[in-house]
Amino acid sequence: MAEITIGLLHPGEMGSVVGACARAGGARVLWASEGRSAPSRARAAADGLEDAGALGALVARSAVILSVCPPHAAADVARAVAALRFSGIYVDANAIAPATARNVGAIVERAGATFVDGGIVGPPPRTRGTTRLYLSGREAKRAGALFAETPLETITLDGPPGAASALKMGYAAWTKCTAALIMSIRAMAGAEGVDEALLREWQRSQPDLPARSEAAVKSSARKAWRFVGEMEEMAATFAGAGLPDGVQRAAADIYRRLAGYKDAAAPPSVAEVARTLRS
Template sequence: MTDGNRKIAIIGFGEVGARFSKEFVASGLKDVTVYDILFDRDATRHPLAQAARSNGVSIAGSAAEAARDARIVFSAVTAASAYDVAAQAGGYLRPGQIFVDLNSVSPATKRKDAAAVEQSGADYVEAAVMSPIKPYGIKVPITLGGKASAEVKRVMDGTGMKLTLGDNEIGRASALKMCRSVMVKGFEALATECLLAARLYGVEEGVLESLQRSYPGMNWEDFAGYKIGRLLEHGRRRAAEMRESADTVAEIGMTPLMASAIAERIDWVADAVDQRPALREAPDAEWRNSLDQLAEIHRLDRLGSTER
């Protein structure tokens, strides 16, 4: 593996993997390979492979194949799968390679991931994604942690990535991300619960008007649409991330009262969206209509509970 090697592998082809792979190629990287377990399933293989080809990236038959000879291997999977992917990587990576963990998991999980990867002789770097991917793509602010962080920054220089060097101690960048998430996803859960209850009472306009008077620096109409929209589109994943935030709070010796409640509310929204998948594509500006559909599901749930 030469010092000039810029082959990139991405494990996971969801929102992050698909967006990053496309923009890496657009930035001038010539050798980008992706793998996702959904490539192995009949129902999802064709559309994902088509998307990967349109991004100009190569498709591997396994994570090990994707990572072969890659200088940097990005892991962009679900929180629940993060350790399994890291543990598998510990079996196929080689010295000189760097595993960059983009996943939103607790500091303890990051340290566990690092230990698994470093058994191979490869380096481990945690990456805390500090803003939503959607508006930024590879320009999203990312804080790196670990001894090989500077090398990741050097290799990715020129791609447009916004990488900040954090602490060498694994877990600190994750703590930064996960504590921030309590606030960010808390806003989303609060906006959804507040305005759904207000809508059911028929007082949502009064609530918004009062908030606008109290906090005139914010556009509460747009805030409501964006925050509710995030849960409708990515609720299940965000609930899993909030449970990791709850673990982060617990790992420092605090009881995660708020973080756990936030995860529970987000999971409720995700369950509702599973019943009406079209809500995932609902425009943010139509958040009142989305809340009406959530309200109907709420009424049906209550009716079902009464009948039971």
């Protein structure tokens, strides 16, 4: 089989590792350094991605485009690729609403591409058994084959574009909304002077919650800036299904208040997060 060239947009903390998995599956993986940050350059180099320089060069040399970017940028990335008349397989693996995914598909397919909807569940896939890439659409199985025998497991859903994004939204509604909730609970308890008493009660009746509240801060605070867009996409998902979307919008507000931790050298403490949420 001839080597397949994949254009990766972009090598963030997740995207770079997904690109490394595609390389492990036998593909050549390109990225475009133009306008990207020094951390992106360092990640791409560490994971063996080839720099095409500019987006136009990447698109011209790629049979597959893989978009892994912050949710708010998904449609803009698709428009930039479509403007270059990309006609291969376009895989959007972003945390977006099903309706947004279908819109991205329409953008790239009008330019001649074939769209595959994707949703990633789990951490950056350095080891097997941790992370799944759900895929839906006509060429989903073909896209999934790019990661065969790599740390990234792919699962093809029997559904049209939008199905993979819907599954991702459902999964993240639990993990990220509950993280936002438990951080806000600790902030409220601190404001009312009952944080230690609440922790003692949790230790008696729900002994996993103290550690879960600590883990929510550790895992979420520095990534909160990108969770805002995801929560807004999640709210659109629930509203589109005829369901209340207030929980998701409240979670977006929690993460918006924590966005300043984006470049923090270390995770903040629970007390620091509580003060930030109340300010």
